[in-house]
Amino acid sequence: MSLPSHVDVAIIGAGAAGLAAARTLENSALSILILEARDRIGGRSHTTILENNIIFDVGCEWLHSANKNSFVPIANELGFVIDKTRPRWREQSLNLGFPPEQRDDFLKAMDEFDARVEAASDLPEDTVASKWLEPGNRWNAQIDAISTYINGCELDQVSTYDFDAYEDTGENWRLSKGYGALIAAYGAPCKVALNTQVTLIDHSGPRIRIETSRGTLTAGKIIVTAPTDLIANESIRFQPALPEKVAAAAGLPLGLADKVMLALDDPEALPRDGHLYGALDRAGTGSYHLRPLGQPCIAGFFGGSFARQLEDAGEGALAAQAIDELVALIGADFRKKVRPIGESRWAHDPFARGSYSHALPGHADDRATLAAPITGRLFFAGEATSPNFFTTAHGAQESGVRAAKEVLASSSAV
Template sequence: MMSLPSSIDVAVIGAGAAGLGAAHALKRAGRSFLVLEARDRVGGRGHTIMASSDVTFDLGCGWLHSADQNAFVKIADRLDFEIDRKLPPWRERAYGKSFPPEQRAEFFRAIDAFFDRIEQAAKGGVDYPANLYLEPGNRWNPMIDAISSYINGCETDRLSILDVDAYQDTNINWRVRRGYGALMAAYGAPLPIAFNCAVTLIDHSDKRLRIETSQGTLTADKVIVTVPTNLIAQGAIRFSPALPEKVDAAANLPLGLADKVMIALDDAQDLPTDGNLRGATMRTEMGTYHLRPFGQPCIEGFFGGRFAQALEDAGDGAMATHAIDEIVSFLGNDFRRKLKPLKESRWAHDPFARGSYSHALPGHAGKRAVLAAPVDGRLFFAGEATSPNFFSTAHGAHDSGERAAREVMAALFQ
């Protein structure tokens, strides 16, 4: 544990992707700064663990979305992290009889038409909940809601159509073989970071900013705040004088929930590498399962939205129990003996995240710009929720950190 200085030029709050992007930009510019991180590690919602001796598991972000525009691809190349460029196990790459090809084709037509209707509606510039654009009575609506819970962390009734329309994705999705979280940890290794240092108050009433932390108080000329929106909305970090517009923006950009569970698999050769298993197509409360990621002897389950919250609230092991039961229902009772719980994420119960990634509530897509706006040339804001087009992603967070660092440097020369 490093001792805090009494005074610094720039404080970066949070060592997730946004904080790391900001810190590296400040470092390249030769600026003096310190990153204040509440956890005992780098990465925030990017965290790689070894679920077992032969299974690498990204508890948080795992895909290099829009990889042709993703800053972490070049970072991975520079740090000698292998990039896996195989197609992801989505869309047509499903496995098993529980979701046959003719049903998949019908589902893809339904979900593509749903997003086409949203795109057309968004051209009018008026915001509505996305669930209004589900086709009434369509048998695939529950599954479309499930997909929304994976993509957005919430079901369609809590989703702004203008926010959906603003999101940009080049549909090139790669992975980091050693883990996205491991890449972030390596990226953050050379930076000055005070760990176990939770910020509770930023007092901007005087010429210099006073920052209260779990390790003491320090002052700074500028602060870049990169913490998740739920922490701002729920008052984990307070501002004095209060910043009601920021709190309101954060509250209307809440973190949805996407959780993962890793299941060990005996006789792994019985299932294809990088396949996808899904079959509970008549309900929203369903998991989707990535078979043998990177060829590992495991199945990675994924849950989102209200169902993920219910599984978290049910306690440790509930997610794994449900996943195993569901997998067995697809593949047969003989598979139960081959499956064993390893690890699961619980992002809603993580005190420094309180969720997974942001979505704009209906009517509030414009709050991303409100949250991103600097205050008095001294307080700056970054994080995936402030990204106008790449929100909910690690690279969107990283780029927002670089943007905030540029704002800091511009303010220093005024």
């Protein structure tokens, strides 16, 4: 599609937040256009179909806090089947080196760490979350590994206030056709200009001028939903400059979580929806979902600095590490029964630079700073602006609805 010369509301980014903003505004009298740098909608959600019709959610995969997740009613409305099988993330299938008494000891250490973090959230000053690990506890490395999965980084980079603010109801569901497929279906009615990279937002005049890779247009109002790293490094610039927004985005960098999919030649040898940790004594290790949704594959999950090292090592490094860890657990013969068929590389994605946000120590308040509107014309959304559901697609969706309502409120006030 060709770009119009002017729209009432331009939305930067066709991820869950941008799509939700557009869907919320679709019945208003305002003209709406989403500007998306990629050649697809969905942002950090994307479902692909691999061999043997294996569903691979390259990005978000789980309906976290499902009993409060805004995408659950959307899935029901759009006819997407929800699988409520309980994830076994805290377990080790096949009785491989994690006997019940050790698992109970680990869970106790994890729960006690969470309790210390919760207590520390009442302190007058924020702290680094790693401070609340028990010195010398044998499970500290494994607790740090969990942080790399849920925060995309190790605990020494995480705000205690922010860690405690996240709302986890313990309900985690999946979609048989993929989360990315749901978000794409949700956004299908939206008007989107693809392959349109925004580089400058000039809000100095009566109309906002937007420079893109496909030309320039103007807008009356704008909703920015770009990932924080693109604001922090000024891949998208503001004129006049918005130093408080750039600083807030820098305080909410994207951590990294990457996935690799391995096809199984003998899937029945492994339990459906089982789980393995690659190692229990180091933070840099994989978490493995065995035969997710009964599919003939293993989904490997890496996070934090270890995931960055593997990405930087080049294509195939994630798979090689996953296979080595699984072979060490299951046995040398397993190497012949598994092969890589897909992987993510979010740190090297120029339109993401990572997976999801975490607040650096002392920067938990940056979420509210980033979310705040400016002069009734510039609005901000995205998972990083969610006060309690950051890192998630539904947090992004709710933020898009919130920003759209702010647009409507500002329009009715004129």
